[in-house]
Amino acid sequence: MWPLAKYTFLESIRDRIYLGFFTGLVVLNLLFLAVGSSPWGLTNHIVERLGWLAVDVMLSLLTAIYAVNNLNRERERKILYGHLTLPLGRSRYLLGKALGITMSLTLLAFVGATVIIVGDWYLTAVESVPFHMYWMVPSVMLKCMILLGYAILLTQLSSSALTATLFTLGLYLISNGAEELLGLAANLSGLSRTLVEGVYYLIPNLQLVDFEQASLYAGGVTPERLGLGLGYAAAYVTATLVLACLVFGRKDL
Amino acid sequence: MLAKIEQLTKEYTVGFGKKVTAVRDVSYGIPAGSLTGIVGPNGSGKSTSLKALLGLIKPTSGSVSLFGARPQQASVFQRIGYLPENVALSDTLKSREILGYYAQMHGMRGGAARARIDQLLEQVGLAEHTRKTVRQYSKGMMQRLALAAALVHDPELVILDEPMSGLDPIGRRFVSDLLAEQHRAGKTICFSSHILHDIEVLCDRLVVIYKGKLVFEGAKEDFAHRSMQFRVVFAATTPPDVNGASALGPNTWELAGTYDECLTELAHLRAAGYQIIEFGRKGTLESSFFELVGS
Numbered sequence: 001m002w003p004l005a006k007y008t009f010l011e012s013i014r015d016r017i018y019l020g021f022f023t024g025l026v027v028l029n030l031l032f033l034a035v036g037s038s039p040w041g042l043t044n045h046i047v048e049r050l051g052w053l054a055v056d057v058m059l060s061l062l063t064a065i066y067a068v069n070n071l072n073r074e075r076e077r078k079i080l081y082g083h084l085t086l087p088l089g090r091s092r093y094l095l096g097k098a099l100g101i102t103m104s105l106t107l108l109a110f111v112g113a114t115v116i117i118v119g120d121w122y123l124t125a126v127e128s129v130p131f132h133m134y135w136m137v138p139s140v141m142l143k144c145m146i147l148l149g150y151a152i153l154l155t156q157l158s159s160s161a162l163t164a165t166l167f168t169l170g171l172y173l174i175s176n177g178a179e180e181l182l183g184l185a186a187n188l189s190g191l192s193r194t195l196v197e198g199v200y201y202l203i204p205n206l207q208l209v210d211f212e213q214a215s216l217y218a219g220g221v222t223p224e225r226l227g228l229g230l231g232y233a234a235a236y237v238t239a240t241l242v243l244a245c246l247v248f249g250r251k252d253l
Numbered sequence: 254m255l256a257k258i259e260q261l262t263k264e265y266t267v268g269f270g271k272k273v274t275a276v277r278d279v280s281y282g283i284p285a286g287s288l289t290g291i292v293g294p295n296g297s298g299k300s301t302s303l304k305a306l307l308g309l310i311k312p313t314s315g316s317v318s319l320f321g322a323r324p325q326q327a328s329v330f331q332r333i334g335y336l337p338e339n340v341a342l343s344d345t346l347k348s349r350e351i352l353g354y355y356a357q358m359h360g361m362r363g364g365a366a367r368a369r370i371d372q373l374l375e376q377v378g379l380a381e382h383t384r385k386t387v388r389q390y391s392k393g394m395m396q397r398l399a400l401a402a403a404l405v406h407d408p409e410l411v412i413l414d415e416p417m418s419g420l421d422p423i424g425r426r427f428v429s430d431l432l433a434e435q436h437r438a439g440k441t442i443c444f445s446s447h448i449l450h451d452i453e454v455l456c457d458r459l460v461v462i463y464k465g466k467l468v469f470e471g472a473k474e475d476f477a478h479r480s481m482q483f484r485v486v487f488a489a490t491t492p493p494d495v496n497g498a499s500a501l502g503p504n505t506w507e508l509a510g511t512y513d514e515c516l517t518e519l520a521h522l523r524a525a526g527y528q529i530i531e532f533g534r535k536g537t538l539e540s541s542f543f544e545l546v547g548s
Contacts, residue, residue, distance in 0.1 A: 003357035007343070007350070014345035014386075077341035082402065085307055085335040086358040089327040252265075252310040 001096040004088065008070070008100020017069060018104060021062040025112050028054045033119040044123045048133075051116035052212060056140050059109055063144045064168035067101050067151040072161035080253060091245040098148060098241060105144050109137045135221045139211035142233040146204045147172055149240030156247040171203060178205035208232045254282035255410050255441050256306055261315035263301050275301040276465045278315070283410065283443045288436045290456035290473075291445040292542065298465040299445040300338055300414050307335060307412065319410075331359060334403035338414040338445075340396060344388035348379055348398050351387065352405055359406035373401040378427070393424035400431065411435060413444035417451055429455055453538040461542065473538075478512040482535040485519050488528040495522065509535055 012018050029051045036047035074080045083093050117133050150171055154164040178200060185196040209229040211221045221229075263275045276298035283289050291299045304310045306317045308324030319329045342351055349370060356366040374380045377397040387395060396416070403411060416432070417425045425448075432455055436442050446452055452459065459476050461469040469476055485508045486501060487493070495518070498506045508518050519532055 003354050007346070007354040010350060011343045011345045078337050078339065079341050079343060081307075081309060081335070081337040082340075082342070082355075082399070084309060085330055085333065086355065087327045087330045088358060092327075250311075253304070 001088070001092045001099070004083065004093065004096030005099035005103065008097050009103040012066065012070070012101060012104035013107065015066065015070075017066050018062065018108075021058055021066075022108055022111070025054060025058045025108065026115055028058075029112065029115040029119065033115075033123065036119070036123050044120060047123065048116060048120055051112075051119070052136055052140075055109060055112040055116070055136070056143070058112070059105055059140055059144050060147055060172050061169070062108070063101075063105060063147045064151055064165055064172060067148050068155050068161050068164045068168060070101065071097060071152065071155045072164070075253070084253070090249050094152060094241065094245055094248055098152060101148060102141070102145060105148075106137070106141055109140050109144075113137050135211055138226070139209060139221075139229070142209035142229055143206050146175075146206065146209070146233055146236050146240075149237040149244070150204070153240045153244040153247070156244045156251070172206075175204045175206040178203060179207050204236050205232070255285050255320060256283040256412075256443070257318045258282070258302055258306055259316050261302060261305055261317065262313045263298075263305060263310065264313045274465055276305075276462070279462060279465070279467045280315075281460045281467060281470045283441060284458070285409075285441050286439065287441055287443075287458045288432070288456050289443040289458040289460060290452035291443065291460045291462065292447070292449060292452050293445075293462040293468075294447055297462045299447075299462055301465075302462065303412060303414050303443075303445060307333075331406070332409045334406070334408035334411045336396075336399050336403045336411075336413040336416055338418065340399040342387045342395060342399060342402075345386055347386055348374060348383050348401075351398065352402055355402045355405045361406060369405060369407075373405060377401045377431070393420055393427075396420060396424065397427065400428065404435070408440070410441045410443070413442070415446055416444050417446060417448060425451065449537070449539040449542055477534065477538075477541065481512070481538075481541040482509055483512050483515040483533065484509045484531070484535040485515050485522060485529065486531040487522050488530055493527065494525075505530065 032047045032050045032054070036044055074083070080093075084090060088096070113134055113136060117130055120130055120133070147168060151164065151168045154167050155161075158164040158167070181196055181200040181203075185193050185200065188196060209232060211225065211229065259280050261279045262277050264272045265275060267273050279298065279302055281291075281302075291303070293299050301310065305312050306319065306324065308317075317324060320332055322329050352370045352373065353366065356362075356370060361369065371380070374383060377400060379394060379398060379401070382390070382394065387398070390398065396419075400413075400416065403413070411432075413432075416428050420428065429451060432442055432444065436455075444455075453473075457473055459469060459471065459473050460467070461476070469479070487506055487508075488504055489506050490504050492498075492500075493506055495506075495508065497510075498508050501507045508515065508522075510518065515532065519529065522529060
């Protein structure tokens with residue numbers, strides 16, 4: 001599985017979609033910094049927030065678009081046949097792909113984070129580099145991994161790349177407001193309440209893996225918060241990947 | 254038999270429950286050391302049977318086995334090299350990276366893997382193109398790289414689906430030479446093609462599939478004897494007293510028929526004292542194929 005992860009990482013970081021997002025993210029953050037350092041500029045907190053928002057949104061979009069595109073392209077162009085006639089197996093193929101894509105996303109998250117952190121250090125002119133802000137990387141990555149699990153599952157369930165991408169992006173939007181669903185359920189009763197609560201438990205709750213406040217303003221993430229986020233993401237990713245493997249294992253290619 | 258397909262039927266559902274049968278009750282095997290050609294027109298079920306053999310699709314009924322095991326067992330692929338039809342490879346990677354991946358997946362590491370990759374790149378004529386990404390390769394170059402990937406671990410059984418499709422004459426010659434070389438080295442090779450000339454030149458065994466059904470399986474010579482036209486050419490100064498003889502030229506006559514018919518006539522002609530000039534095939538594999546499938 002490891003050779004496939006390396007292979008996927010290499011093909012990902014040279015892919016046009018990935019490079020487009022990579023350039024876009026770096027340029028966007030440099031732009032925020034330029035505006036922040038100008039006399040009519042924004043405060044460094046706003047620059048930071050905008051920077052992290054760009055990292056979060058760009059990585060989530062990239063996860064949905066690139067993961068679906070990569071898997072679908074391999075299926076449509078029959079590159080998949082080459083992989084599946086190696087001593088690999090279908091489940092390990094999906095896991096290897098997931099690992100490789102995660103590695104390429106992590107690289108982008110680190111590059112984005114480094115641009116923001118170095119920029120913040122330059123803008124605020126403090127003596128030490130604010131390394132605690134790197135806690136945003138696991139936060140962003142846990143979100144991406146949950147989305148990646150869904151993207152892989154939806155690619156197996158859908159025959160079109162477009163529908164799989166749209167469903168993954170839709171899920172991303174709903175999942176960012178999962179807690180609001182509970183609030184909505186509290187105001188309902190009967191069947192509608194059960195339905196909304198059901199949706200809340202079914203969709204991923206990305207707010208559970210959001211460490212933004214703790215990373216940026218509280219100097220780091222507490223072990224309890226980190227443990228909860230990691231456990232939740234691990235359970236969710238495992239469940240979606242197991243389902244994806246079950247579907248893929250029964251498919252005619 | 255290294256690989257065996259028994260009574261394979263594969264049906265596909267094509268919208269609203271409508272079913273299309275790609276192959277029906279097809280059985281054939283690939284014996285060790287053979288060079289088997291699977292022949293049939295486009296859409297006859299050649300690729301479907303190979304995909305079922307490799308576990309890429311699930312049979313509706315029937316069974317398949319590779320080295321006596323089910324193709325779902327990943328370990329059987331240590332012994333198999335496969336080249337899919339209309340091959341595509343990850344176009345952002347380079348040849349060494351792709352071959353390196355295939356080698357690693359087969360447990361090859363370090364210097365041994367590098368030496369094997371260098372040898373194969375030389376063999377398939379891509380040693381000078383290692384700095385290019387696959388995106389910059391022509392179809393022929395991509396086909397040769399995919400062939401190298403299928404051979405990187407020196408497999409016992411090589412299965413190729415339409416390996417010469419879309420190649421120019423030089424590319425086809427290159428692939429046929431490589432297959433012949435692998436066969437001489439003791440490998441078992443099975444390839445599908447609708448180009449009958451390639452099959453005729455290379456193979457010693459034939460599997461003929463037509464409209465999803467097996468029409469013939471056996472040695473190439475058996476196929477020739479069963480369905481090919483043969484002829485006996487003999488000399489006679491006066492019109493011979495032989496039914497069905499036609500004049501080829503001055504004092505030269507020809508009798509045509511199946512292998513068995515021609516053998517009988519040959520014995521009669523010899524007994525009657527005619528001078529035999531030639532006894533051999535009249536048609537090609539292509540004409541026999543059309544006769545066999547009745548079209």
